[in-house]
Amino acid sequence: GENVEQHPSTLSVQEGDSAVIKCTYSDSASNYFPWYKQELGKRPQLIIDIRSNVGEKKDQRIAVTLNKTAKHFSLHITETQPEDSAVYFCAARYINTDKLIFGTGTRLQVFP
Amino acid sequence: NAGVTQTPKFQVLKTGQSMTLQCAQDMNHEYMSWYRQDPGMGLRLIHYSVGAGITDQGEVPNGYNVSRSTTEDFPLRLLSAAPSQTSVYFCASSDGLVYEQYFGPGTRLTVT
Numbered sequence: 613g614e615n616v617e618q619h620p621s622t623l624s625v626q627e628g629d630s631a632v633i634k635c636t637y638s639d640s641a642s643n644y645f646p647w648y649k650q651e652l653g654k655r656p657q658l659i660i661d662i663r664s665n666v667g668e669k670k671d672q673r674i675a676v677t678l679n680k681t682a683k684h685f686s687l688h689i690t691e692t693q694p695e696d697s698a699v700y701f702c703a704a705r706y707i708n709t710d711k712l713i714f715g716t717g718t719r720l721q722v723f724p
Numbered sequence: 725n726a727g728v729t730q731t732p733k734f735q736v737l738k739t740g741q742s743m744t745l746q747c748a749q750d751m752n753h754e755y756m757s758w759y760r761q762d763p764g765m766g767l768r769l770i771h772y773s774v775g776a777g778i779t780d781q782g783e784v785p786n787g788y789n790v791s792r793s794t795t796e797d798f799p800l801r802l803l804s805a806a807p808s809q810t811s812v813y814f815c816a817s818s819d820g821l822v823y824e825q826y827f828g829p830g831t832r833l834t835v836t
Contacts, residue, residue, distance in 0.1 A: 618766070643822070655829055658825065701766060711821075714759070714767040715766055716764060
């Protein structure tokens, strides 16, 4: 079926450490994989996205990698800061049904 | 630009009541969608629309109706509210599924 699995559900790191969140999808034809950040009480906002013709994309301290063969993609945050604390959602576009399906979220806590 | 707006921000309903959650966008986006967010379950797609006059079901459509008579508006109707529909509802719009989804501020609905 159409689903996106996301792990871990919670992640605690020390400020300055790296954080990695992983997602898997089921449709090999999926071609778009965004990541959203949701701060407490606020709406989700896009932080980075990757298309299936690219294996990696970076934006300052944030990077996303895509392994199409294994059908998984990951978010990497380096040099974490307390303001990175939030819930992060991955998503995948399912082409056949034209839907964007989200993972269940990862609550990241960065301790000073 | 106001972006994506939602009304109301908060709503309490009794079981069996009906209501409409309003969503509007001023970015001329063709794609609009409704999600519900529950703890530990991420963002689940309720209904979506790829353009005026076109709607389709998402992952959890039961108990909800939508219509899209204009590009700007995409209301979500709860036909007969149930406690299981207690949730935070987000509306989103975009130029398409491979572009950023812009989320509204959300509506927190409680059904007693």
